[in-house]
Structures are given as C-alpha cells and as structure tokens.
Amino acid sequence: xxxxxxxxxxxxxxxxxxxxxxxxxxxxxxxxxxxxxxxxxxxxxxxxxxxxxxxxxxxxxxxxxxxxxxxxxxxxxxxxxxxxxxxxxxxxxxxxxxxxxxxxxxxxxxxxxxxxxxxxxxxxxxxxxxxxxxxxxxxxxxxxxxxxxxxxxxxxxxxxxxxxxxxxxxxxxxxxxxxxxxxxxxxxxxxxxxxxxxxxxxxxxxxxxxxxxxxxxxxxxxxxxxxxxxxxxxxxxxxxxxxxxxxxxxxxxxxxxxxxxxxxxxxxxxxxxxxxxxxxxxxxxxxxxxxxxxxxxxxxxxxxxxxxxxxxxxxxxxxxxxxxxxxxxxxxxxxxxxxxxxxxxxx
Ligand code: 5AD
Ligand code: FES
Numbered sequence: 001x002x003x004x005x006x007x008x009x010x011x012x013x014x015x016x017x018x019x020x021x022x023x024x025x026x027x028x029x030x031x032x033x034x035x036x037x038x039x040x041x042x043x044x045x046x047x048x049x050x051x052x053x054x055x056x057x058x059x060x061x062x063x064x065x066x067x068x069x070x071x072x073x074x075x076x077x078x079x080x081x082x083x084x085x086x087x088x089x090x091x092x093x094x095x096x097x098x099x100x101x102x103x104x105x106x107x108x109x110x111x112x113x114x115x116x117x118x119x120x121x122x123x124x125x126x127x128x129x130x131x132x133x134x135x136x137x138x139x140x141x142x143x144x145x146x147x148x149x150x151x152x153x154x155x156x157x158x159x160x161x162x163x164x165x166x167x168x169x170x171x172x173x174x175x176x177x178x179x180x181x182x183x184x185x186x187x188x189x190x191x192x193x194x195x196x197x198x199x200x201x202x203x204x205x206x207x208x209x210x211x212x213x214x215x216x217x218x219x220x221x222x223x224x225x226x227x228x229x230x231x232x233x234x235x236x237x238x239x240x241x242x243x244x245x246x247x248x249x250x251x252x253x254x255x256x257x258x259x260x261x262x263x264x265x266x267x268x269x270x271x272x273x274x275x276x277x278x279x280x281x282x283x284x285x286x287x288x289x290x291x292x293x294x295x296x297x298x299x300x301x302x303x304x305x306x307x308x309x310x311x312x313x314x315x316x317x318x319x320x321x322x323x324x325x326x327x328x329x330x331x332x333x334x335x336x337x338x339x340x341x342x343x344x345x346x347x
Contacts, residue, residue, distance in 0.1 A: 004030045007257045008038065012217075018210045021254060028250060035253035035285035038260050043287045045331045048263065048338030049322075050132065051097035051293040051315075053088045054302040055080040059105025061136070062171045063159075065201060067232030067303040068105050074234045078298050079109060082118050088293045088315070089122055093129070095319045096335040100126070101155065101290065103134035110135070112142045116149035123150025130337050132194075137178060140185040147189050154186045155194040157225055160201065160208055161215035168203045183219055192340065194223030194263075199251055200243020201229040209251065213258060222340045223288075224255050224262050227269030230305035245274045249284040256285030261342050263288050272309050278322075279329040288338065289326065291318035 003020065004027055007013050013021075021027055056079045057068045068075065080088075089100050100122060104110070115135070122131055132153035133146055143154070158179055160166050166176040186193045197212050198204075216224060228243030248270060255264060265288040266281025274280070278289060292299060293315045300311040310318050323333045 002030075003027055004034050004257075007254070008034055011258050015207070015210050018213065018254070019206055021250060022206050022209060022247065025246070028246075031250060031253045031257075032284050035256040036283060039256055039285045039287055042260050042341055046287065046334045046336070047282065047326045047331045048099070048288045048336060049097050049319075049333060050099045050101050050265070050288060050290040050338070051088070051092035051095075052101045052103060052290045053080070053085055053092075054103050054292070054294045054298070055085055056104035056107040056110060057298075057302050058107040058109065060108055061106050061174060063174070064169055064171070064236040065198070065229060065232065065305075067235060067305055069235065072234045075303060076301055078301050079107065080295070080298070082114075082121065084295060085118055086121060086125070088295065089126060089129075091315050092293045093126060095316060096333075097293070098128060098335060098337045099130040099132060099153075100293070101132040101134055101153075103155070106136040112138075112145050116145055119146055119149040119151050128337065130192075130339070134194075137174075137182045140189070143182075143186055143191070144189050147191060151191070153192040153194065153223070155223065155225060156183055156186065157194075157196040157198075158183065158212070158215060158219075159197050160204065161197075161211040162208045165201075165203060165205075165208050169201060180215075180219075183221075187219070192222040193219070194225055195219055195221045196223075196225035196227075198229040198243060198269075199226060199248040200241070202237050202240045204229075213254065216255070217258065221259075222261075222263060224259060224264050225267060226251055226255065226264070227267035228273050230269055230272060230307070232303060232305045242273050245270070245277060245280070249280055252281055252284040252286050261340050263338065263340055265290050268292075268309060269305065272305070272307055279325055282326065282329050282331055287331075289322050289333075291315070291322050
C-alpha cells in the first residue's frame, strides 16, 4: 500500500510519514487527487456557503499575530448594532445563505445577555438557518446560554496544539489548556464545533503541524479551518513571512483524508496570498466558502491581517464572484444549511 492509500484507509500515519508528505512534494499530486475523490464521495461537488458577519473589532486579548489585538492603537474600532446585524442576515438570506457566522474579537461590550438577545432574534426570523458563533473563549455557562438562545455551531481555532508554540503566539494571560477546555465544553453542550490553525505562523515547525493533526483526531471537530498566517501591520509579527500556499493545500488534503466528513473552508486568507487560492483549496479537498456579509463601510476595519481581499465589495458582489469562481473550479455553490454528513457513509 502506498502512503496515500494508507492515510486514506487507516486515517493515520506515523510522524515520519506525515513529515514526508509535509516536507516533500513527492506524493503531492496523488494526495490532492485522493482528497478530491473522498470529498466527492461524501459531499459530491457541493460547496456550502457561510455568511460571515464581522460584528466587532474590539478585542480584550493581545494575540501577537492578530491585527485587531488590543495593543494595536492604530486602528479604528467599530461595533455593529443589533439592527445592523439583523439587516446583514436579511440581505444574506435573500442571497441564499442558510448559515450566519457571527464573528468578532472578545469584546466585553457584548455581554452574554446581549449575545443571547441577538441570537434569539436571528433564530426567530430564520428557523431554517444555522447560527454559528465565533467569539472566543467563554465559560461553559455562557456557551450553554448561547446554545439555548438558538446558536448551533461554534468556531474556535486551537491555533497550535503545542504548549511552547502557543506561548510564542500569545501573551501569558492566554493558555492552550483553557482553549482546549473550551472546545471540549462546546462539544459537550452539543454544538457542531470548528477548530483549526494557521499554517506558517511564526516559529511553527513541521512537528507542531503533526501535533495539530493528532489534537484534531482527539477533538473530532465537525469543521476544520485552515489558512496561511499573514502578517498584520502594527503587530509583533508584522515582519514575518506569510504561510505558503503549497503547504496549506497539502494540509487541507491531509485533513480531508483524516476527516472525510469534515466541513473544511477554503479561507479568505488563502485567497489573499494567491488570486487562485480559494479555487485551489476547493480542489484540494475543501468544501465550504465563507463570503463576507458585513456592511462595506466597516469591512476594511476588520483587519486580522494585511491586504485582505473583498473589503470593497458588497455582499451581493462576493456572492456572485464566489459562485463564478466555484463553478470555474468545477464545483457548485448550493443553498443549503450545510450540516456535516456522517452516518450515511462508511469511509
Ligand atoms: N493571519 C492569518 N490568520 C489570522 N487569524 C488571526 N490573525 C491572523 C493572521 N495574521 C486567524 C486566527 C483566528 C481566525 C479568526 O483568524 O486563526 O482564529
Ligand atoms: Fe468577494 Fe470575490 S469573493 S469579491
């Protein structure tokens, strides 16, 4: 059995074998091909849409890589009102979105009561939609309250599964232990959980990436978000290089073979480092795209990293643009809630 077949059937490899896939391109073409075969066995050519609403760029944390971290005094901060958020959902629904992702920094202004109020309002208006939160680390009680208000998915990338590496990316106030605990709490409550990491973040080693695979195998997330690190102005890491396209694509393919049923986005960050990045992501095994639904006037303020694409486009433009790009890549955007497929298949 060759290494790709082994990965496909065992959903596992030794560290040495993973290294071979990550460090060389010997098996790359076969890797992409097999990942696409598995993706099509489970999800066909369908690509799910997630409407991203970036509702606040205030954040109390100081993650060294992130452009909206609290130490950055050079950016203008904004918050959307409840009405503005609801308007984004209304526009998004009309454009065929059946998942709304509320993403923001860890902003103390949005108390649990406020979040619950917003989530309930969306839930009441859109019973056939998924509500995804991406608002960082909270207590289990808070996560439960949002869930009861109607949220059903949560995105929280673990960022890196290695303690030492985690410390190099974050200030002391943040810990990998707590982040992992948050992820397990979310699963216990019943959320569909998304995790993931940046590719090529400062000080990341190949061994770290293998640890990320192993952590994800333990967590068993429904969604896995992977994108290249891209430096952000006015951060500690502004002078570092961005993560590489080739490595990111290989990681997407490996993840598809490890997790045949996972929902894997082809991220905006991937589209930022290469004009064909998102299309290539889809061809390597990704099956989700997350166009922006945020009002254009705030978009250029949600600067997690530099040169982010789509900051001048309206929601409808991104929707149309992605539809074209996805179909040129050989896939099809669908209007569907896009839940993970599981028990029906036995891969
Ligand atoms: N480059 C790429 N991705 C980033 N993120 C934050 N900052 C950057 C950056 N500079 C990612 C993190 C976070 C997600 C919302 O965005 O992985 O979890
Ligand atoms: Fe926004 Fe192409 S997806 S313009």
